[in-house]
Amino acid sequence: MATSSTTLNSPISNTKYSDTDAGAGTTATGVQISGSDETINHIVINNSVNSSKVYFKFFTSSPTVGTTAPFMVLPCEALSSAEYIFLPGILFAGGLHYACVTTAGQSGTVAPNTTGITLEVQFT
16 A cells, blocks of 8 residues: 545645555455545546456445445446546545455455556545
8 A cells, every 4th residue: 555645736626646556455454545524526447457447435434444434435347447526525524444355345355466457536
């Protein structure tokens, strides 16, 4: 997991969070992007290095991955990228956390065994 946050000068987003190894960062409690209310506008998932489909689960508080119901789940097909644009945005009240897993739905807990899956999230 290699993360960074960048300040943007954009009319729809003021912060870009990047994780260049998002699959490796998945733990039993997920990964925290922010502990405050955030509105997501744009998400890019790059799964081009992985031969299996992945699912990014997003939560509004620190989850127990596999037990806590995700607020939103976004898939990304094997060997591809996915881009999601939300206008005017989706509010994550209380915080913004995620986990990258290989099984859809609430019960998925297994992180992909491939390094290099990337996640970019733009929010205000």
